[in-house]
Amino acid sequence: MKPFSKTLSALLIAGTAMVPFAGAALALDDQQKKEMGAFIREYLIANPEVMLEVQDALEKKQQEARVSQATSGIEANREAIYASASDITLGNPKGDVTVVEFFDYNCGYCKRALSDMEDILSEDKKVRFILKEFPILGPDSMAAHRVANAVRLTAPEKYPEFHRALLGGQTRATEASAIAVAGSLGISEKALRASMVQNPNDAQVRATYELANNLGITGTPFYVVGKEAVFGAVGHQELSEKIANIRACGKASC
Template sequence: MRLNVRTAFASTFALLTATAIVPQTAHALDDKQKQEMGEFIREYLVANPEILLEAQQALKKKQADEQLKQAQSAIKDNEKAIFQSKFDVTLGNPQGDVTIVEFYDYNCGYCKRALSDMDAILETDKNVRFVLKELPILGPDSLAAHKVSAAFREIAPEKYGEFHRALLGGEDRATEETAIAVAVRLDVKEADLRKKMEENGSDEGVKEAYTLANSLGVTGTPSYVIGQETLFGAVGADELAQKVANVRSCGKTIC
């Protein structure tokens, strides 16, 4: 009986949809018919609320599919800037067969938690190329810390991994002062940093990161790009590893 009601509801809905494209002067419902139809639909939905859940799930899937298509298009259009930017730092295997790109902010609490995810990936998979892309979006302190970071990268790129882990993994808020303190502990002189910061006044790296984030729909950190997919939030080492495995297996993050 339930199947018949569901079928009737579907048929009625299809009929309404079909007649909606026909001139209403010939097929419009009168007020009584509209009321009866509304009552029927309401009673059916109340009796079968799982349909609303099914519709919600279908909507989420549709939105996710659309988001994936948009991301794929944006990644294709900006492939070089995403994966091969001169402003970024690469950890892990420079010749790795799969690349993970992470957008992060030094004052992002979720990014701090995700630091261990990066290290777990790099420790267990020696064929991953991990690209660090700074996206300072959490205020002036984040931007100031980034400027120190960018200067450090140019002066001592071989020590950037240590700098990154120390600043992102620290308990103090990342500021110009705390970033300089980390750099000095790694034997980079403050005077050299400040000179390089002045030379980098236009900060093309941040401009590029902001442009890419906008194109990819990135509104928070951390966010990742793997293959042709953008992942939002601290998804965890297991999910990142699975995406990497999928890319190796079928060339896509979702096989």
């Protein structure tokens, strides 16, 4: 093996940091760069597991960054997270543990996670569950959430049933389907449409978007349990464990 190849092999195997290595590469002549490229290609083909290790390391680093941003954002935005007048509370309004869920009516994962919320509320009468509408999946979602806001304002006692029916439905949530669901619950379409004109939820949605940006939310569902961010539809068991942890040690992860 040539001295250059020996040096490069040692660098790769030892996992030398890329910044110093990149600086050294700038000093190479064309032939050395060509040789380096060929060697790297040969090495990666012979050791493809390296790419998986790199991918895993990248994902871990990105997740750590998301968690860090979310944790800081939760601490700085507690009022907006836990005490917004535009949110709906299910379960025990004076519960000892609060779970906040950001959701979109057209989010498939949110639909599957609906049963997680239902199970928690049926099993644990001390949990407060806050629903934070976060329409991010296009105009249909925005329109469906606009109807939902009108339901909250005109018939708040029927919102929980409306929410379960619309989110649990198999068809795409739109303005028409949301109004149809509301109508099936005896809510006046005329009253809904008047509310949608008089009390649009534009400011509410903008506030939720700003909050989501501060928390680093990129998808739904997204939960806040205590002071901890929970990304994705993690399931009934994990959410229940975090609730139990808060009671046991004051934190979602003991």
